[in-house]
Amino acid sequence: MTDWKTRCAQRKQAQLESIPKEWLINAPPTDRMNVMDIPKECGLLSVRELEITETVDVEVILQKLASSEWSSVEVTTAFYKRAIIAQQLTNCLTEIFVERALKRARELDEILKNTGKVSGPLHGLPISLKDQFTMKGLETIMGYVAGIGQYADSDSVLVEILYECGAVPFVRTNVPQTLMWGETHNHVFGRTVNPYNRYLTAGGSSGGEGALLAIKGSPLGVGTDIGGSLRIPSAFCGLYTLRPSYERLPYCGAANALEGQESISSVLGPMANSISGVKLFTKSIIDAKPWLKDPMAVRKEWSDREFELAYHGGGKKLCFGIMWDNGVVRPHPPLLRAMSITKRALEAAGHIVLDWEPHRHLEIYKNSETIFVADGGEDYRISCALSGEPLIETMLPDEGAHETTLEEPYVKRLVGPPQHRTTYELWNLHKEKRELRKSHLDHWESTVSRTGTGRPIDAIISPAVAYAAVPHGLNSDSFYTTLCNAMDYATSVFPVTFVDATLDHRHPPHEFYNHEDEAIYNLYDSGLFDGCPVGLQLIGRTQEEEAVIAMTEIVDRALRQYKTTNSS
Amino acid sequence: MTDWKTRCAQRKQAQLESIPKEWLINAPPTDRMNVMDIPKECGLLSVRELEITETVDVEVILQKLASSEWSSVEVTTAFYKRAIIAQQLTNCLTEIFVERALKRARELDEILKNTGKVSGPLHGLPISLKDQFTMKGLETIMGYVAGIGQYADSDSVLVEILYECGAVPFVRTNVPQTLMWGETHNHVFGRTVNPYNRYLTAGGSSGGEGALLAIKGSPLGVGTDIGGSLRIPSAFCGLYTLRPSYERLPYCGAANALEGQESISSVLGPMANSISGVKLFTKSIIDAKPWLKDPMAVRKEWSDREFELAYHGGGKKLCFGIMWDNGVVRPHPPLLRAMSITKRALEAAGHIVLDWEPHRHLEIYKNSETIFVADGGEDYRISCALSGEPLIETMLPDEGAHETTLEEPYVKRLVGPPQHRTTYELWNLHKEKRELRKSHLDHWESTVSRTGTGRPIDAIISPAVAYAAVPHGLNSDSFYTTLCNAMDYATSVFPVTFVDATLDHRHPPHEFYNHEDEAIYNLYDSGLFDGCPVGLQLIGRTQEEEAVIAMTEIVDRALRQYKTTNSS
Structure with a gap:
């Protein structure tokens, strides 16, 4: 068998060849860090294509598709071209299959033309997919060399349903080897960078989606999340996302790492430049009754009553709890400012905002991280051994790494080296996890005494990550995100603001919680982060x-209103 | 520390002393096998108490309680007396706490008297609980000597909710050591026998509930089920039950064996002499929003639409598939007759009945059974070691065992001796389980081509166990029940008929599937089983x-109608 490096080089070359030659652009200089304006500057996109791709409200795109104002072929072409630009700037894609996607778009256009009817709630919409969502006839490389040449003979359930909904899956996007990193780099496709600043990571593991969507190379993407993998890239790239609870959306048939690990399940969710995209995707998939195709999918219809906030006083006067600091890693100044803005915006909109008291945060984190390596790394070893590629031990680049101050992530000290646990030991970890979930639930319920609404706090507002996007290899924090995976809380991420060097000054040092908190404190440099998006989590039950x-x-409306009022 | 045998004897003596002296009856001769009529014969119950306790429709009991026609004190007293009779005949109880239950009943009566309002949907109703449902101030012995003297400092979530619903928990009921038997015997409280025939088992692991409810010593009981533990005793004792899907009803805070085993979760469910009891319990608990107290509970409201069979054509013309034989163990003649009766009754009621084709039944069973012992028996060993009691290796009685023909349950040959699996091995078992669930779901969905209703088969009718209650120590079959735990299918059991020696003749031998199938065939003897209840499962999604x-x-209405028509 060819050695793994040669196979990677061949596959990467094949990827390059799958790009239509006329879509290649003149690459900007490598020292141009912010490439967000290249799609407009490069000349590849027509005015109409720019109009289409800069329509961030997915509902509007769907309306224009349904009314035939835009055809699926032109929408798909526009986003495809922009995705290819994104690829040349950030290396965000894996599978590129232009002809196949356009053929599908043409068919949908024909059906609409002939019948006057749309083919489903997502009619004609191009959708990008993280490199786990198996599609018949395509490889599912998923960050492992061993995936090269493995062509799927069926679609994952999500893809089946997307087809039923009338969508046009059009690209697949990059992931890290093992999927268990908050950054995106692997031996086959290499590293994905952040289009706001290519010196910084786009996050991970759904980092390909993050970079692609930030640059508007897709109107809607699908990623997955086991410890923050939807929310970290969404926060770093200025996007909206939803981490749904276990099995609310159908994972069946998708490739995965740690397959069979059911203690803290990976979930899939949408990523988009608008909350409308998040809603449309979630509702469409649930309305398709995924439980008829995926035996693990929760049999729970989309509830308009719950969407109308029947359990939250109709949404008239909500009470939010802000988690300013989880007691493990203190957020950087831009995050604290984002929370302050959100607090003022919500109060201005008539809602109540209290402080959230973190509860056993580190214990919960440690339990999850211990479970994730309870196979002692066996899954990674076997996946690497199939091709002979080495396990990637760091996300630091070989050359040009940032002068780093973090020698060892705190998680390694907490959990120790991966140990292969017995089933009985795993069951004990589950007992501990259940006790923690009960304790956290009771803690949340007990806030009813503080809110004045007759209800406990309706949702928690929290950082997704303690900082905006960091230099490659330095993203160590999943303390804020993992809480939600462990507790199985439905959680969104929404963009709030951008780092502003004139506002976000370094704070005086606090009493550090641990060496990582100190390292993260020391990393802060308003110049390094200037202009990067800052997002927050909204954590529900x-x-x-x-x-x-x-x-x-x-929250999104309140922020827009607040910004309008305060800039006028 | 006192040796375990002495502790058991003391605890058993304490149990005896907890029975009011005036409720002790003259024990029938030990060779009287059917004791179902003793409650009427023994003279302990007044006419009114007989009337109360023989009211099997729980809805009627609740109406009489709500209208103050019956007080909770008199209903609780009547059932308590009958439960104590049941105890003296079948050894079905563990915790007996008459004063506490009557105090609660008095309080509820007072509230109703003073406010004119019921205290919840289960106002005043005595409810029996399997010896897992922890109650503050009581021990939770759960079949292990180590449980003696361990007094709970809080209620399990189910008990909390039962109190909120106005119920009166009044006894706890016997279980086998380890909970992982389809019979009921442990060192502390001994063996529970079947009131229809004390030579036979009441089933297990919710066997105390089975015997108690059969003799109408409780209007409603709560058991649990990981491989058939609600359904086996319900079938053997002529009861209705529901095995809900994982976490639909709140298990949090209940004691359990194999705690932390989440691959195939144990679930709790109601057992009763009427389907109304099953419905009232399930709806009441779900309406109490168990997800606010139990972090694992599914956040899914009771759906009247689903109850009105919105997904099943409104229930007008259903299509059932009958599993005559699962290909592992052929059912005994009374079971085949019960299925024939059910088929004819359903057809007479205008429904369609097809044959269900079993699908990978044995593979599914083997996967589950392998998971159940993936700790290599560590949980059992540790639980026994706490007191020094030995692990119970057989349910055969020390004396007077039936002449048995089964040397070794088939499961032991299938799975081999328990092996302590690593986490990675467990994850592989999960992968296998997921593939099996997907395959079984697709198989079920594919029946849409056969039904003529436009829907797949609406539900499967199947034996719960291949036979009616068997002599102690001989219940080896959980092949029919475990399917539903592995696939997580919501499943009921309902009574159909009784073994009739004049109708249920031995069939000629078939080509045996395995040595256990042969042994079960040879066990059949219409005289041995005569008069025993025969129940079936109804398996949904x-x-x-x-x-x-x-x-x-x-199905229940169709059977009643059919029996009326055919006996007139």
Whole structure:
């Protein structure tokens, strides 16, 4: 068999060849860090294509598709071209299959033309997919060399349903080897960078989606999340996302790492430049009754009542709890400012904002991280051994790494080296996890005494990550995100602001919680982060997807209103 | 520390002393096998107490309680007395706490008297609980000597909710050591026998509930089920039950064996002499929003739409598939007759009945059984070691065992001796399980081509066990039940008929599937089983509790109608 490096080089070359020659652009100089304006500057996109791709409200795109104002072929072409630009700037794609996507778009256009009817709630919409969502006839490389040449003979359930909904899957996007990193780099396709600043990571593991969507190379993407993999890239790239609860959306048939690990399940969710995209995707998939195709999918219809916030006083006067600091890693100044803005915006909109008291945060984190390596790394070893590629031990670049101050992530000290646990030991970790979930639930319920609404706090507002996007290899924090995976809380991410060097000054040092907190403190440099997006999480209860989306809409509207008022 | 045998004897003596002296009856001769009429014969119950306790429709009891026609004190007293009779005949109880239950009943009566309002949907109703449902101030012995003296400092979530619903928890009921037997015997409280024939088992692991409810010593009981533990005793004792899907009803805070085993979760469910009891319990608990107290509970409201069979054509013309034989163990003649009766009754009621084709039944069973012992028996060993009691290796009685023909259950040959699996091995078992669930779901969905209703088969009718209650120590079959735990299908059991020696002749031998099938064939003897109840399962989809209850009502009505027509 060819050695793994040669196979990677061949596959990468094949990827390059799958790009239509006329879509290649003149690459900007490598020292141009912010490439967000290249799609407009490069000349590849027509005025109409720019108009289409800069329509961030997915509902509007769908309306124009349904009314035939835009055809699926032109929408798909526009986003495809922009995705190819994104690829040349950030290396965000894996599978590129232009002809296949356009053929599908043409068919949908024909059906609409002939019948006058759309082919489903996502008619004609191009959708990008993280490199886990198996599609018949394509490889599912998923960051492992061993995936090269493995062509799928069926679609994953999500893809089946997307077809039923009338969507046009059009690209697949990059992931890290093992999927268990908050950055995106692997031996086959290489590293994905952040289009706001290519010196910084786009996050991970759904980092290909993050970079692609930031640059508007897709109107709607699908990623996955086991410890923050939807939310970290969404926060770093200025996007909206939803981490639904376990099995609310159908994972069946998608490739995965740690397959069979069911203690803290990976979930899939949408990423988009608008909350409307998040809602439309979630509702469309649930309305398709995924439980008829995926035996693990929760049999729970989309609830308009829950979306209307029946359990939250109709949304009239909500009470939010802000998690200013989880007691493990203190957020950087831009995050604190983002929370302050959100607090003022919500109060201005008539809602109540209290402080959230973190509860056993580090214990919960440690339990999850211990479970993730309870196979002692066996899954990674076997996946690498299939091709002979080495396990990637760091996300630091070989050359040009940032002068780093973090020698060892705190998680390694907490959990120790991966140990292969017995089943009985795993069951004990589950007992501990259940006790933690009960304790956290009771803690949340007990806030009813503080809110004055007659209800406990409706949702928690929290950083997704303690900082905006960091230099490659330095993203160590999943303390804020993993809480939600462990507790199975439905959680969104929404963009709030951008780092502003004139506002976000370094704070005086605090009493550090641990060496990582100190390292993260020391990393802060307003110049390094200037202009990067800053997003926050909205954390709701387990299986409360409808309410979390609705509350995110409320927060989003409040922020827009507040910004309008305060800039005028 | 006192040796375990002495502790057991002391605890058993304490149990005896907890029975009011005036409720002790003259024990019938030990060779009287059917004791079902003793409650009427023994003279302990007044005419009114007999009337109360023989009211099997729980809805009627609740109406009489709500209208103050019956007080909770008199209803609780009547059932308590009958439960104590049941205890003296079948050894079905563990915790007996008469004063506490009557105090609670008095309080409820007072509230109703003073406010004119009931205290919840289960106002005043005595409810029996399997010896897992922790109650503050009581021990939770759960079949292990180590449980003696361990007094709970809080209620399990189910008990909390039962209190909120106005119920009166009044006894706890016997279980086998380890909970992982289809019979009921442990060192502390001994063996529970079947009141229809004390030579036979009441089943297990919710066997205390089975015997108690059969003799009408409780209007409603709560058991649990990981491989058939609700359904086996319900079938052997002529009861209705519901095995809901994982976490639809709140297990949090209940004691359990194999705690932390989440691959195939144990679930709790109601057992009763009427399907109305099953519905009332399930709806009441779900309406109490268990997800606010139990972090694992599914956030899914009770759906009247699903109960009205919105997904099953409104229930007008259903299509059932009968599993005559699962290809592992052929059912005994009374079971085949019960299925024939059910088929004819359903057809007479206008429904369609097809044959269900079993699908990978043995593979599914083997996967589950392998998971159940993936700790290599560590949980059992540790639980026994706490007190020094030995692990119970057989349910055969020390004396007077039936002449048995089964040397070794087939499961032992299938799975081999328990092996302590690593986490990675467990994950591989999960992968296998997921593939099996997908395959079984697709198989079920594919029946749409055969039904003529435009829908797949609405529910499967199947034996719960291949036979009626068997002599102690001989219940080896959980092949029919475990399917539903592995696939997480919501499943009911309903009574159909009784073994009739004049009708249920031995069949000629078939080509045996395995040595256990042969042994079970040879066990059949119409005289041995004569008069025993025969029940069947109704198997629905995952999280389809509402529809399964509704379809069981339809089957139940069809059977009553059919029996009326055919006996007139």
